[in-house]
Amino acid sequence: MSVVTVQLGQCGNQIGFEVFDALYSDSHCPQGLCSKRENEAYQASSKERFFSEEENGVPIARAVLVDMEPKVINQTLSKAAQSGQWKYAQHSCFCQKEGSGNNWAYGYSVHGPRHEESIMNLIQKEVEKCDSLSGFFIIMSMAGGTGSGLGAFVTQNLQDQYSNSLKMNQIIWPYGTGEVIVQNYNSVLTLSHLYRSSDALLVHENDAVHKICAKLMNIKQISFSDINQVLAHQLGSVFQPTYSVEGSCHYRRNPLGINWQIRPPLPGLPTLGKVSLNRELHFNTSIANLVILRGKDVHSADLGGFKDPALYTSWLEPIDAFNVWKTQRAFSKYEKSAALVSNSQFLLKPLDTIVGKAWNMFASKAYIHQYTKFGIEEEDFLDSFTLLEQVVASYCNL
Amino acid sequence: MTQSVVVQVGQCGNQIGCCFWDLALREHAAVNQQGIYDEAISSFFRNVDTRVVGDGGSISKGKICSLKARAVLIDMEEGVVNEILQGPLRDVFDSKQLITDISGSGNNWAVGHKVFGSLYREQILEKLRKSAEHCDCLQCFFIIHSMGGGTGSGLGTFLLKVLEDEFPEVYRFVTSVYPSAEDDVITSPYNSILAMKELNEHADCVLPIDNQSLFDIISKIDLMVNSGKLGTTIKAKSLVTSSAGAVKKRHQKPFDAMNNIVANLLLNLTSSARFEGSLNMDLNEISMNLVPFPQLHYLVSSLTPLYTLADVNIPTRRLDQMFSDAFSKDHQLIRADPKHSLYLACALMVRGNVQVSDLRRNIERLKPSLRFISWNQEGWKTSLCSVPPVGHSHSLLALANNTCVKPTFMELRDRFTRLYKKKAHLHHYLQIEGMEESCFMEAVSSLSRLIEEYNQLDATKSMPVEDLPRLSIAM
DSSP states (O other): OEEEEEEEHHHHHHHHHHHHHHHHHHHTOSOOSSOHHHHHHHHHHHHHHHEEOOTTSOOEEOEEEEESSHHHHHHHHHHHHHHSSOBOOGGGEEEOSSOOTTOHHIIIIIIHHHHHHHHHHHHHHHHHTOSSEEEEEEEEESSSSIIIIIHHHHHHHHHHHOTTSEEEEEEEEOOSSOSSTTHHHHHHHHHHHHHHHOSEEEEEEHHHHHHIIIIISOOSSOOHHHHHHHHHHHHHHHHSOOBOTTOOSSBOSOTTOSOOOOOOOOTTSOOSSOOOTTSOTTSOOEEEEEEEEEETTGGGOOOGGGGOGGGBOTTOOHHHHEEEEEESSOBTTBSEEEEEEEEEGGGHHHHHHHHHHHHHHHHTTTTHHHHHTTTOOHHHHHHHHHHHHHHHHHHHTO | OOEEEEEEEHHHHHHHHHHHHHHHHHHHHHHOTTOBOOHHHHTTEEEEOTTSOTTTTEEOSSBOOOEEEOEEEEESSSHHHHHHHHSTTGGGSOGGGEEEOSSOOTTOHHIIIIIHHHHHHHHHHHHHHHHHHTOSSEEEEEEEEESSSSIIIIIHHHHHHHHHHHOTTSEEEEEEEEOOTTOSOTTHHHHHHHHHHHHHHHOSEEEEEEHHHHHHHHHHHHHHHHHOOTTOOBOGGGOTTOOOSSSOOSSOOTTHHHHHHHHHHHHHHHHHHHSOOSBOOOHHHHHHHHOSSTTOOBOEEEEEOSSOBSOOOOOHHHHHHHHHHHTSGGGBSSOOOGGGSOEEEEEEEEEESOOHHHHHHHHHHHGGGSOBOGGGTTOEEEEEESOOOTTOSEEEEEEEEETTHHHHHHHHHHHHHHHHHTTTTHHHHHTSTTOOHHHHHHHHHHHHHHHHHHHHHHHGGGSOOOOOOOOOOOO
């Protein structure tokens, strides 16, 4: 089953390149620490998911590159071609001449409708190349104009056109101390719109990844390239093939097939246990956890700690909320590696912070004229705030 | 990739413009070694086959044949433009893209704006349309002028209204040279106030510059060059003020050094839009991030480094010094005190081999000493462009939207009031058709309203930063 990736904006395209590079390098890594047959199955599965074949044998990434100005796409295409190992399809790019100016409204209301047909056509072409489509992986940032605004628009369209396929958005949470001054507005608008059309939001915070580079990897002068590579490494370790729990001989068919949509019990019905007020507030409550183990000794790993009911919200049993995927094939030359994907209160604080800052700015009406110019009115902002406050409250109440 | 057109008006505008084009050519020559006409060059230059007569000569790709600046030169006297056209840059300018007259505006805003405005409106429109047609995707007009004279001030601001009507989607970035207190043009307060009203209403973004600051920067550089500090030599090409290098001038004219600084400002402003980098910043992002309210579009700029020492190894300390310098008053292009006023927004445009961690480290370091308005506590916009300017390994342009411009405007208003009370020289203006005392009154109230907006924001300076109560949701 294949995944079609849509890379949007400067951030999306720069990260997308690193992801495909990481996926390719890992697939073709000579030390798989497993049998040859195992390695070949792994390679074949990974290849099918992310690359398509061309006549001369150079794999082509299953990706659509979108940006409103040409510099980054040109760079991305040439970097991939230079590697000589894999590349992007020349015609899978959509590019304009003038960017979105960090303006969510411009990306969503102007670029979106204007280029809807062209972009959806490109995606359609890429989908047709797949034998069977498991879903879409959309890479975008929240702070800018194209990734955020156009990204939200495209995700909405994907929801309309491919309602049966999974849509996972990789969103990049900007640095707390500004990359873009209106990043909080753009983030609030993006998140509220994605909540209505995306199936899962995979979040990476620039601050967190930066700390990883500084503290864990000891890089002195950290560049965006370093950050993107760490990110790509993490994503690779999640998306590369694994066996499903049933222990079948085939690699798990759907890489995105985790039960992302866990709904809380409907209001009015009695919950399994009341929200206990004396539960310690610093505890990070989860509603779903996925652990992915790769390499040596995966079958003997003890995951008891993850099954502790204290980790989960009162209306879930750990057995429903916790999943493990394993493979003996090592990832990227690491003898053992583990990845954790978690749907928990971890992002509550960052979300709350962004909503708070955006709200403060909104109260002063600063920069609003830049958005109303392109059709995003104050009511739209208010709707977004309301939706996100609901999300914050829901997570708080876990 | 988008294109920009430079409209240089008046003596000051054209002299600065000339320095700008010289510097731009040098920069692109240094970056583009193979002489291919690429998108970066196309933002400011057209590629023309000079053998073709008439208009059909534009070449969009391939080797550079002959570069023509995307510029319109306007002056109501012939001297300055003629000198440019006889100088070493004569081939860079399209002789059809000029508008000149003979008599000049007599340092009278009304003559520039009303008389020449109406006289040359059609011609101006035609030249602007022509230059727009030559662009694939026109994003921005850069207007360069001075505020104190007649042509730059009057006709330059007349242009703004024309641009707004004809090209509403294209940004209008104005580089305005404000008169200093000791300005030798007696009527400069009148001209400046009348021009300010137009800037308030029709410009998207204004970069005010004053001659005194430029002069101070020159003095500082001269001091460094001549002090003969042990063991250090300054790379000639790196002087922000020098035009040494490609174009040899017979003698450097008095304002050349100062004009070069402004030219550097414009180059750095557009660098991230033209060249690649890990975090790009286009011109529309400048307006989006730095203009929180439509009227408050005056940006204080400061440029570092002003020169580079010859030692090639740039230790981190030197990089950090660059950031500190950008926030020192010595490097600002206008006299103002941002550190003691309120920041509404701040942009850092970095060029060269600087990475995001250097940026973050310095922002963290400098943040505590700067006061930001309550609703924009982390109001930083950053960009990283990989291509450094000629002669430097890295550079930084800081653009701040700060209430510190208020004293400058108040001073301007005071000078105006002193002159106006005595009705000095007023008749020169009132005798122009369309000018009445009410024009002056309107201009002053426009400025007063602007000052009042800054006042209101300043009043929040001492208030504690509190989070506003959030929406409460019923679950």
